[in-house]
Amino acid sequence: MKLFTDAVIAILILTNLRLIASSRISACIYAVACQGVLLGMLPLLVGPHYLTVRACALSGATVILKGFFFPWLLLRALRSANVRREMEPLVGYTLSLMIGAVLLAAAMWFGRQLPLPVPDHSPMVLPLAMFTIMVGLFVIVSRRKALTQVLGYLVMENGIYAFGLAFALSEPLLVELGILLDAFMAVFVMGITIFHISREFDHMDTDRLSALRD
């Protein structure tokens, strides 16, 4: 079981690296989908309450939304926008990958430094969470396409979700569902906005959205 959990965590870290190293947007979406599925399974692997009905329900909802529904929505937006690649990101791919490695090391180091009020269940989840959050923020600031930025936002949310897992925090069910619903609505509204942007501007490079300034 322990081996399996570690393998899942390792794959999750790899999905992050895949996201920052790939220029094909569809590949990035698949990486995020894979991350969503694995992340949804994670609460069943780590944490004190393995197989309660509540954990299973939340896990199922997470897998369906983050693993299948969001990627489907984004792939649709991608097709309608008629772009395939993130050309000329603000930070190149090789450099991005190196920054990713630095972030990973920082997350590993920092994860060990935090004083924990309770003994943690699996020591790798906290570094994973911090790495995922940092990768999400990095993608938001270093990529131009609106769609890639939404992916960054999703990955950041995933990281925060993993952070909650690391401490086995259990918010009331209603709140957890509310958080999922908000993420759902956020991606939905962003998807619609991307559709409008690509129709209105014939591109979705957010750095070219620069009419409003002082």
Add this chain to the structure above:
Amino acid sequence: MTMILLFFLLPIIAGVAALFVPSDRFRRLILLATAVAHCALTGLAWVHRPAPAFGCWLLLDDLGLLFLSIVSFLFLAASFYSVGYFQREDWGNRQDFEGGFLFSNAREATFTCCLLFFLATMSLVCLGQDFGLLWVAVEATTLSSAPLIYFHRHRRSLEATWKYLMICSVGIGLALLGNFCLAVAATLGPDKSVPLLLSSLISHGGLLHPLWLKVAFLLLVVGYGTKLGLAPMHTWLPDAHSEAPSMVSALLSGALLNCAFLAVLRILQVCQAAGLGEFGQHILLGFGLLSMTVAALFIVAQSDYKRMLAYSSIEHMGILSLAVGLGGAAYFGALFHAVNHSLTKGMLFLVAGNILTAYKTKSAPEVRGAAKLLPISGVLWVAGFLAITGSPPFGPFLSELIILKSALDQGRIVIAVVYLVLLSVIFIGMAAIVFRMCQGAPVERAAADLPGVGDFPAPAGESALTVIPPLVLGLAVLVLGLYLPPALKGLLEHAARAIGG
């Protein structure tokens, strides 16, 4: 139990109904009826406080009631204005007055639905006592208001919507992380933790892990501060406020920013209870001064009058944050100022909408003679300017004075001086813009410049529905400057005591 639920169920049901009602008249009636009913409910809550629901998850405390009243009252004004706005709007394709391209509006049904959802989510922010629920509600306000900003379907509003969505969502994401850190701070041992309810966090304040609470406070202030428009996280605010239709700008500035401020106050309450109040206040003080400085710098060189108002909102959020940072008597000042700012800024944005409709430009130098062309709006524009910059006899004068006095009483001379200098710079900066717009004779813009709007000046710029709401808000500001009703004073004092620890 049922009454407290009505505050957000009523607008949600009305919003869904608005989506499916085919008749424009009936839909507008729904909007008005909901706004009136919501306001009446809030008024009832002043007399008889509704019972909490869901084990104190939803509870109307003094602080919540104060902010709910602001939201409700401002929404009432904005909804009457909206009906006037809808009647005046040209719903077909028309030409953009800056870019010259064609654009149309969003469907009125969708817009009304989002407007009502926006009211529901803001009410939920005021009622929510659980930090998780509070987060859900604040994020929901972003999502329900984003379509409102993209009402005029053109490029600039789309850009503003995108920035608003992205920056606020990321900010709110950080607040979620802050919530988790708060949960870690509230973990007392294996399988034992304090629930994230405001009341239980306050009563167990001493048991919370101080380091994690500090981290949580920082993340929550940065997260909700993005929504609040504190510099340097304010960059979405001028764009969103200037591109949204005017009643939406009024709601964003007067109601939404306050909701974010309420969220910040909630976490400050927890910090106070844990004995970390001073730490939190120092941070808020810093953000407050920085926001005021940034606002002053951008107001002075501003040529777009709606952006000027947006930067003024940043300034006032800075004042609120500064006042809470000072503490003591300034708590009362901060809450009073929140009321004053909302009413005044709501009025100013509504008047700005009237000016925009008449002149078809947001550029201040191109607007001349507003006092002649729009007699009532012109007067309100000047009165609103005087009020917002803290001139007597309006409400903001009193609240800004209270804040200044408490800074002096605490012997914080440097802060008081900086505060006064920034206020004067902003006064001069705004005066130069506002007076120039009102004076002189209305300039006729050549028809050749503006194909499609050749029949300038606009036909009768002022209708009752677009003039009375700002007028009422303006009178309220004036009354608050002359006489503070005892009921409001009592509520402000109780609420100030709640955040004072």
